[in-house]
Amino acid sequence: MTETASTVLRVANCSGFYGDRLSAAREMVEGGPIDVLTGDWLAELTMMILAGDRLKGRPGYARTFLTQMEQVLGTCLDRGIKIVSNAGGLDPRACAEAVSELAARLGLRASIAHVTGDDLMPLAGPVVNADTAETLTATPITANAYLGGRPIAVALEHGADVVVTGRVTDAALVTGPGMWFHGWGPGDLDALAGSVVAGHIVECGCQATGGNYAFFGEVPDLAHCGFPIAELRADGSSVITKHPGTGGLVSVGTVTAQLLYEIGSPRYLGPDVTARFDTVQLEQEGPDRVLVTGVRGEAPPPTLKVAVNHLGGYRNTMTLVLTGLDIEAKARIAEEAIWARVPKDSFEHVHVELTPMGSPSPAEQTALLRITVMDADRRTAGRAFSSAVVETGLASYPGFYGLTPPGDASPYGVYWPALVDAAAVQAVVTVDGTSIEVARPPAPDVTEAVSVETGPSVETGPPPYGGDLTKGGTAPLGTAPLGTVAGARSGDKGGNANLGVWVRTAEEFAWLRAFLTEDRLRELLPETGDLPIDRFELPNLHALNFVVRGLLGRGVAASPLLDAQAKALGERLRAVPVPIPDFMTNSNIS
Template sequence: MTLRIANCSGFFGDRLSAAREMVEGGPIDVLTGDWLAELTMLILAGNRLKGRPGYAPTFLRQLEDVLGPCLDRGIKIVSNAGGLDPAGCAEAVHELAGRLGLSPNVAYVTGDDLTGRPLDLINADTGERLDATPLTANAYLGGRPIATALSAGADVVVTGRVTDAALVTGPGMWRYGWGPGDLDALAGSVVAGHVIECGCQATGGNYAFFQEVPDLARCGFPIAELRADGSAVITKHPGTGGLVSIGTVTAQLVYEIGGPRYPGPDVVARFDTITLSQEGPDRVLVSGVRGEPPPDTLKVAVNYLAGYRNTMTLVLTGLDVEAKARVAEEAIWARVPRESFDQVDVTLTGGGLLRITVMDADRHKAGRAFSSAVVETGLSSYPGFHGLTPPGDASPYGVYWPVLVPAAEIRPRVFLNGDEVPHEASRAAPPAGSLPAPARSEVTSIGGPVVRAPLGRIAGARSGDKGGNANLGVWADTAGRYGWLAAHLTIAKLQELLPDLAPYRIERFELPNILALNFVVHGLLGRGVAASPRMDPQAKALGEELRAQLTDIPAELLPDA
């Protein structure tokens, strides 16, 4: 017997038809969706300041298509779309249901919102102390309150800030009765939740070897067939596009992680214990996951308004591109001195784009005073001058600031149809023994001729953001290729292949059980996605940049060797 948990959203803005596709495409027991990236909380805060809802309204649009069929078939709906206002979102669900002539039991979870409470605002990544006033502060809750809501009879559960994996772990606790001590089962559900939380990224979306993925344009969303021991088969509905393979699952496993220990409110999942096996077409079994007690702290996502920013992009063509960029800058800074701004970022891309971003507490200074000055250089600058951005005003930007709070101080609350449901927070006691330390890779020395070729010919990669840090996961498909990769792709080699990473502190982690390495590049994204001046502020392209770099690869490891 399994619990079939389907995902229908990987971010705020994902495919609106996905909920209907998952309900109509085959049998499922739980429909989940993830709306809350780190950036989304800041977006919702901005919406709320403008008088708009503090939750994700696209959730209601999807729910309109499927609420009736889900109630008819007993499909539970669990979503974090409540954002900054889960109570308001639950009320909107009741209003929608009333218009549809339906009467679901709707629960919502609170307790994550710590805005206005005294917090120790030391950045969990950098150790810096924040001296600004938080706009939002939300703790990452776990799956236990979701399980309480489902046990109380909820048909729809709406949460605020919970971990992405909690949307799977909570239903697992409800169905299988896992207690705080069932660490391995909890850890397995966390891994399953991590795999399906980003929607089609588990079924071939954004996959390094995208040529292998059939009908990607109609990629199906993922399903986790969760078992009582925490193992799960990752699959998708038959007849949909996409691919579920060990490769696509591995790609998602190494997305936005740190070391082998993956901490959460319910359990620490040991990613170095995961076993993957292909059970059949589009069916990958994830098993063997071990768990450790959760830390005694919870992460809190703090956002604050940091000032205003503006970006102008100029196109440089023809000869002497670097000299033209210098002329362009000299002309601009002669009109608006560079040192007059709080922060300036100038990037010249290999494609001949000159991006100049200014940030300042003064909106006027970063606004048209800057952008108009750039345009004014149009007839007194480099030959071929033209831009991609018209003069415009500055826009406010926020900063994501992760902090930690004692878990014992957080009290989640659960409400069903407006009435509070008793909920007891409980945590696992430390086990008598401890799990072994993460394993080290076996280094493989391969002799013979080498060929200078792109690293991506034998390795996949996926990258993403974690606050101001970037994550870069790299994996191989055979033990031989991985052994060479683990020996070859050191931190020094990574910085040699991607020189722009040289100034940053980099951590390297080995996951030999899934033939993968993970790198964490600290500070690459500055103050986080919303404040990063990079063209790729979420580091989504970092993995593909690495795969394109030439390096000496043993000829026998290359395809068709």
């Protein structure tokens, strides 16, 4: 079938997080033809930020969304461009009212819809952590179920020009418009799964178009990177692209990197469908155009994910700089001096992190010593600690200086993932004052799971594919950083970290899947220690995905780590020298 404007829905992203480029909405509307403008403003940390805003009497939604709407709302109405956003955060009704007031101020007539039902407060019954099986004993301050795309589709079916949601899955911002435009029902599992994959690719904005890409040297004009567009077809396949004349790059590599971001099992669970990421097929269709096909779908689970947040206590961090010789000895002296003034065991939790920052030359060696204390008592974690650190300034290691002044403790939140019966959650769409309860569709009549061919088995023991890290294998090997032949992207999933690694060809993947086992990952990244590690294969992408459970503790808001979101975990892995087969040493990732 020849593609026409009536068979393809062009869904453009203009935000990957609360704080993304304010001009992006205008750039996407003015840069070329689009049908739907979406943006993702929410993350687990964002919900905590919005909760804090609400406690201070501020709006519980993403206020930057209104700034963007002021720039583009009139043009979108003129051109029939629908706007779908989760910027409603903890208060989608108030956000929708603010958009309505903005439209009136601009002299525009717009149909504004908002989606509610995700807010489950107050929670009833025990709240079990989906990762650790612990039962919550603290008092939640937020609890939001991840809704799917169906409420968005209902809003668009009732004529909404702008749809504002609270907590929906990131991919729902694409799946919902796809349901509306292509008429997908609950049984169209493959099409729905394809839209989920497209939504996952574009949800993080420029990360699909060359942003944060391992091989950034391949990306032209990254400073003016264009945001992504998903050209969504009726069968759920899509083309990922961007507006012409913008910077960045859309390649199989950049799309693969984003597909591996913040995922777990290849069975990607969602409220509308379970998308099989191990069935995704990518093809470079042309410059800055990647075709995404082959995605298979299975029935959604009977439960919805719930993001629960509670206050964890108070924290304070002081950062000292160590320079020159004897870095570790200087760190030890610094700690001894501090704990002599304020006992270490007076805090509920203490985290000490020594991070080298300099070169091998002793004259240029620098390290950061970050000491974080946490306690339920604000006074204990406050100036009593930070002032004690400053008091050591003239009685500590040579070259002492710090990066943080003495300050009070600040509250921190804890993210608590949970599950709830999907049938117990009632989504409601309100369009121009009329409320519509969105019925949960019956489960599709599917009795068999999708069978996926993962390719021939590969030996994972002796060389040439395994090999000893110091001696190499029986095949000729060169030693080089893993990143010379493999890309990686990493991120946070609550208290867990995900790490995706990919190579270019099937032959290279045969080596990677055999070489990079869970035990090998522990050798290369000692910070993983004895934490549980799950390893998943995605042969179609020539990729592996690892989930390191508990690396981030209680989640981003509570993590004392310098890299609290595991953003650099993949780059740390790529920097480690490993023995690489000769057939790979001259290959270049593209």
